[in-house]
Amino acid sequence: MTIISTLLLLYGCSCVSLAExxxxxxxxxxxxxxxxxxxxEDSGALFAVTALSGKAAPKTxxxxxxxxxxxxxxxxDALWYSDLAGRYxxxxxxxxxxxxxxxxxxxxxxxxxxxxxxxxxxEGDTLAFWQRGEEATEKNCATFxxxxxxxxxxxxxxxxxxxxxxxxxxxTGTTRCDAAQ
Numbered sequence: 470m471t472i473i474s475t476l477l478l479l480y481g482c483s484c485v486s487l488a489e490x491x492x493x494x495x496x497x498x499x500x501x502x503x504x505x506x507x508x509x510e511d512s513g514a515l516f517a518v519t520a521l522s523g524k525a526a527p528k529t530x531x532x533x534x535x536x537x538x539x540x541x542x543x544x545x546d547a548l549w550y551s552d553l554a555g556r557y558x559x560x561x562x563x564x565x566x567x568x569x570x571x572x573x574x575x576x577x578x579x580x581x582x583x584x585x586x587x588x589x590x591x592e593g594d595t596l597a598f599w600q601r602g603e604e605a606t607e608k609n610c611a612t613f614x615x616x617x618x619x620x621x622x623x624x625x626x627x628x629x630x631x632x633x634x635x636x637x638x639x640x641t642g643t644t645r646c647d648a649a650q
Contacts, residue, residue: 492507493505493506493530493531493532494530494550495526495527495530495531496550496553497521497526497553498553498554498555499521500520500521500555500556500575500576501518501519501520501521501553501556501558501575502518502519502521502526502527503516503517503518503519503550503553503558503575504516504517504519504530504531504532504533504537505532505550506532508544511544511545511547512547512564513542513546513547513548513549513562514542514548514549514550515532515534515540515541515542515543516540516541516542516548516550516558516560517532517533517534517537517540518537518538518539518540518541518558518575519536519537519538520538520575520576539578541558541573546562547562547563547564547568548560548561548562548571549561549562549563551589552591554591554596554633555633556574556575556576557572557573557574557575557581557596557633557636558572558573558575559571559572559589559591559596560572560573561587562583563587565650566587566650567585567587567601567649567650568585568586568587569583569584569585569586570582570583570584570585570586570587570589570596570598570600571583572596572631574636581631581636582631582638584598584600584629585600585601585602586598586599586600586601586626587599587601588626588647591633594632594633594634595630595631595632595633596630596631596633597628597629597630597631598628598629598630598631599626599627599628599629599645599647600626600627600628600629601624601626601647601649602624602625602626602627603624603625604622604623604624604625605622605623605624605625605646606623609625609646610623610625610646611646612646612648613646616648619648621648621649621650622648622649622650623646623647623648623649624646624647624649625644625645625646625647626644626645626646626647627640627641627643627644628640628641628642628643628644628645629641
């Protein structure tokens with residue numbers, strides 16, 4: 470607790486809401502350093518990205534947008550850190566139970582993937598994920614009735630693979646029925 474917030478509590482002032490500064494976390498590999506600073510009053514975070522170009526990552530973790538090569542994120546875009554895989558920054562966008570999987574190529578600064586998916590896992594040079602798609606029916610979803618009784622809808626999700634080697638997305642041909650809000 471800061472000195473100001475302690476004084477406000479002592480004097481009974483409830484008219485001001487002070488948020489503690491969120492801690493910065495840093496992630497680095499041989500190519501990039503990413504400093505992650507959560508928003509104090511909004512969902513998500515900002516990401517200060519610096520190409521290392523053969524240099525070592527900074528010894529201390531700090532968020533300095535002025536010295537970064539570029540910054541990803543803005544108020545209202547609830548991006549959360551998931552992983553750093555070489556040139557790819559893997560993020561989640563979500564303010565609730567369902568969200569999106571976002572993959573940004575840090576070398577080109579382009580979004581390579583922005584798909585409705587909550588279930589994903591990195592396995593070596595592959596990012597496997599289940600992309601939510603079309604609405605399901607009783608005919609193509611074994612849990613349709615159960616999902617409906619629980620106040621949820623049902624969607625057909627398709628398993629896809631994002632190659633961290635070449636940035637391409639392919640489908641495995643496997644589908645499943647998922648509950649969704």
